[in-house]
Amino acid sequence: MFLLAACGCQEEHPFHDSSNWDMDASIGRLVEIVEDQNALLEQLHAATPIPPSIAMELWALTVDECDTGFECWARLMRAPELVPPFCQSLDAQLSSLESTRSGLIDRYSEHDVFFLQSIAPGFEALNDMGPRLQTHGIKALLERCEAPDGYRRKEWP
Numbered sequence: 001m002f003l004l005a006a007c008g009c010q011e012e013h014p015f016h017d018s019s020n021w022d023m024d025a026s027i028g029r030l031v032e033i034v035e036d037q038n039a040l041l042e043q044l045h046a047a048t049p050i051p052p053s054i055a056m057e058l059w060a061l062t063v064d065e066c067d068t069g070f071e072c073w074a075r076l077m078r079a080p081e082l083v084p085p086f087c088q089s090l091d092a093q094l095s096s097l098e099s100t101r102s103g104l105i106d107r108y109s110e111h112d113v114f115f116l117q118s119i120a121p122g123f124e125a126l127n128d129m130g131p132r133l134q135t136h137g138i139k140a141l142l143e144r145c146e147a148p149d150g151y152r153r154k155e156w157p
Contacts, residue, residue, distance in 0.1 A: 018079035026072050027089050030138055033065045034097040041104035055119040062119070062129060062137075069136035073144075076151045087145035098138050 040054050076083050105115050116133070120126035134140060144150030
């Protein structure tokens with residue numbers, strides 16, 4: 001009975017154990033997400049408003065980014081010894097991609113100041129996703145790596 005309860009707990013909370021975490025796969029997924037976002041953002045430089053199909057895809061990628069970022073954060077909170085290799089790999093693979101993404105969003109923002117609002121399917125989704133992006137998005141993960149207590153603090157920034 002105890003074994004059944006323990007197994008159920010781990011299935012219910014998949015980030016409970018960081019020992020089997022494939023950090024490189026999670027970072028690889030984040031790289032794919034930003035590459036896909038950048039490709040879509042490249043198409044927007046003249047598109048105002050954002051075409052619904054691109055907005056929907058950008059929104060889905062943003063949700064995936066936050067979900068994957070949350071997984072990384074949760075596992076690193078439980079296994080602080082993984083923070084240095086994670087941060088080194090994250091910085092090496094994502095810093096330039098994130099910088100490109102920020103530039104593309106800034107370029108588009110000349111047309112629409114509220115970029116996240118322009119891709120959100122509604123205000124409720126926007127209100128839910130904004131804080132998640134600020135705490136578990138790629139930019140937040142990179143910022144946490146720069147702060148000495150970044151992965152020891154639940155709240156961010």
